[in-house]
Amino acid sequence: MAGQGTTVATAPVETARRAHVGNGKARALIGPGLCTFLIFAVLVALGALIFPSSYFYRVGTLVWINTLAVTGIVVLLGYVGLVSLGHAGFFAIGAYATAIGPNYGIPSPLAMAGGVALAGLLALVVGRPILRLSGYYLAIATLGLGMLIWMVLSKEAWLTGGPDGMTVSGMNARNLFKLVGLKLKSAEAWYWVAGFVAAIGAAIAVNLANSPSGRALRAIHDSDVAARSLGIDVARAKSRAFVISAIYAAVAGALLALANGYITPETGGFMHSVEMVTMAVLGGAASVFGALVGALILTALPQLLTVFADYEHMVLGAIMVVTMIAMRRGLVPFIADLWNRRKS
Amino acid sequence: MRRQAVAAGVSALAILTAAPAIAEIRIGASLAITGPAAFLGDPEAKTLEMLVEELNANGGINGEEVELIVYDDGADPNKARTFATRLIEEDEVVAVIGGSSTGATMAMAPLFADYEIPFISLAGAVVIVDPVQEFVFKTPHTDRMACEKIFADITARGLSKVGLISGTDGFGASMREQCLDVAEASGVEIVADESYGATDSDMTPQLTNIAATDGIEAIVNPGFGQGPAVVTRNYAQLGLELPFYQSHGVASDAFLDLAGEAAEGLRLPATPLLIPDQLAEDDPQRQPVQDYIAAYEEKYGEKPSTFGGYAYDAFHLLVDAIERAGSTDPVEIRDALEATEGHAGVTGVYSFTPEDHMGLDLSAFRILKVADGGWKPVEE
Numbered sequence: 001m002a003g004q005g006t007t008v009a010t011a012p013v014e015t016a017r018r019a020h021v022g023n024g025k026a027r028a029l030i031g032p033g034l035c036t037f038l039i040f041a042v043l044v045a046l047g048a049l050i051f052p053s054s055y056f057y058r059v060g061t062l063v064w065i066n067t068l069a070v071t072g073i074v075v076l077l078g079y080v081g082l083v084s085l086g087h088a089g090f091f092a093i094g095a096y097a098t099a100i101g102p103n104y105g106i107p108s109p110l111a112m113a114g115g116v117a118l119a120g121l122l123a124l125v126v127g128r129p130i131l132r133l134s135g136y137y138l139a140i141a142t143l144g145l146g147m148l149i150w151m152v153l154s155k156e157a158w159l160t161g162g163p164d165g166m167t168v169s170g171m172n173a174r175n176l177f178k179l180v181g182l183k184l185k186s187a188e189a190w191y192w193v194a195g196f197v198a199a200i201g202a203a204i205a206v207n208l209a210n211s212p213s214g215r216a217l218r219a220i221h222d223s224d225v226a227a228r229s230l231g232i233d234v235a236r237a238k239s240r241a242f243v244i245s246a247i248y249a250a251v252a253g254a255l256l257a258l259a260n261g262y263i264t265p266e267t268g269g270f271m272h273s274v275e276m277v278t279m280a281v282l283g284g285a286a287s288v289f290g291a292l293v294g295a296l297i298l299t300a301l302p303q304l305l306t307v308f309a310d311y312e313h314m315v316l317g318a319i320m321v322v323t324m325i326a327m328r329r330g331l332v333p334f335i336a337d338l339w340n341r342r343k344s
Numbered sequence: 345m346r347r348q349a350v351a352a353g354v355s356a357l358a359i360l361t362a363a364p365a366i367a368e369i370r371i372g373a374s375l376a377i378t379g380p381a382a383f384l385g386d387p388e389a390k391t392l393e394m395l396v397e398e399l400n401a402n403g404g405i406n407g408e409e410v411e412l413i414v415y416d417d418g419a420d421p422n423k424a425r426t427f428a429t430r431l432i433e434e435d436e437v438v439a440v441i442g443g444s445s446t447g448a449t450m451a452m453a454p455l456f457a458d459y460e461i462p463f464i465s466l467a468g469a470v471v472i473v474d475p476v477q478e479f480v481f482k483t484p485h486t487d488r489m490a491c492e493k494i495f496a497d498i499t500a501r502g503l504s505k506v507g508l509i510s511g512t513d514g515f516g517a518s519m520r521e522q523c524l525d526v527a528e529a530s531g532v533e534i535v536a537d538e539s540y541g542a543t544d545s546d547m548t549p550q551l552t553n554i555a556a557t558d559g560i561e562a563i564v565n566p567g568f569g570q571g572p573a574v575v576t577r578n579y580a581q582l583g584l585e586l587p588f589y590q591s592h593g594v595a596s597d598a599f600l601d602l603a604g605e606a607a608e609g610l611r612l613p614a615t616p617l618l619i620p621d622q623l624a625e626d627d628p629q630r631q632p633v634q635d636y637i638a639a640y641e642e643k644y645g646e647k648p649s650t651f652g653g654y655a656y657d658a659f660h661l662l663v664d665a666i667e668r669a670g671s672t673d674p675v676e677i678r679d680a681l682e683a684t685e686g687h688a689g690v691t692g693v694y695s696f697t698p699e700d701h702m703g704l705d706l707s708a709f710r711i712l713k714v715a716d717g718g719w720k721p722v723e724e
Contacts, residue, residue, distance in 0.1 A: 055432075168448060168470075187429065261451070264447035266447070303426070309416050
């Protein structure tokens, strides 16, 4: 029972996965990863079809960036059952590397790659000792890690601009599209880039779930001890999942830095970590579609709720409470179950 | 009032195709009304709401009603940028006020150049107007000017060796850096440089260190919130006699309540908002300061803060520019704004130029001292 120390509703992952990786036939034909990619691509294009202005593209961009970051949480929380409250730290490492690089003559794409590598490396080094913990203890350890990163970003003003943040110079997605002769507004360009990267991220995560490594992760989710007795190197597998999820967060952070053109230490703050986990839990931590739904709701809803600005937090809180009580595994698995039950 | 205004603005989201009718002048604002910077955004939002109401009751601008659309960005740059996009694209505003914090301001700033919409920030940092961005203005004076003003007063008293004790929060850290930067040019020497965490409850060790420094002649405390009040009380407990300076960050009556009698005798640079009745009859700021305080107290039953004053000035500068432009074209408004000369506000007297989008000089700050539990101007 050692591996089941997590507090988050641990779904029977197998059902959940079967429910949304897509239905049997299409999956068998083109593979679950490609299938997921195509579904995401259609959703990205669908958004672009109905968006009337840059403002919608802007919100759409944030949805895709959040989806990407939350997909990392899905790998960690949904697949392995590990809770991290410090992922905003990795997010911020990706963001700040992208911002700092150009100041030292490193081109944006290289700085971005460097930041992602750094986040992965840090996750590898730190992961070894702290992944021995589970449940609350792991949550607190990762929380501490996130706080440390946030403190460095706030205090080292010579490098990071301190609490006021720093400007991100360099790449604009618009220029990428200019290369192929397309003229887009920058809000639209970032939407396509973020949507594309999120689709790739989702496809990779789905493929991972269906690979031997992914099956090992899910075995660990059910029981550490049982997994070990099957010959799975539990420490190694956990560490791998931690690194992968850190990389997802860092890529999302780098994208956000470039799309916004300005970052502050709050991107690495505790609240942002909580927000990411919340999105995953709300949508359903066991699948990438849960990541998308959670990110969509928690990004778009505050925009709709500006009418009730004073009640925004109350409404969000109520949604969370209702989801946790009535749909313990999150929205997507709940709806998928309903659907399956109706069919059978 | 705010909710009604916002409701009008958000209708566009519910009905994708319906473009809002533009029968009036729309002004947008994105402020930190809640969250860690609410002490900035709340009085700013209240001030703007009050001013719009007042303006419309008096017939609006050139006969046209003004609609104010306010969003709460909670000082989150990410949200601020989204709201700025929304104000420009969906609400079709002619100008935007806001960004209570530097981060929010800087995240929004590039949009205004893209869309050619004038923007007046209410945040402090120098980076907002240096280098000058064509469409970005700001009303608060900078911490750099506060340092210069304090140092000018110190040298005027024939002193030069200064010890700094700074908070490590955003405000304290930024001001400390600016003070170090302007020290030499201002003719003072920083001989001690201590810091404290924003929530520390005892700064006696740092003060003892500074007091023990050779030749120390004055102490300056760049900081914000409760920290400076603790420093002030520790200062009195240690019985230090050196001239003691606080920053504009604590220039409020709330600070006097926190620090109590220990504050007696200290000096700080502040806007004339703290001394409405002690301004000279011919002071150009006397009228706006007294008007603002009277109107705010009547509507909200509390004293306005320095931060609300920034919003007051931003709004009046904007209205003045729209009136002079005689048009609601954002570019013409911007041009009129940049041509502003000698506009007396509550923070200072503004004169914008193409090279200066803050428009204040050191005369905007008054050095005040605490005497008999109240503020008194120091004769220069």
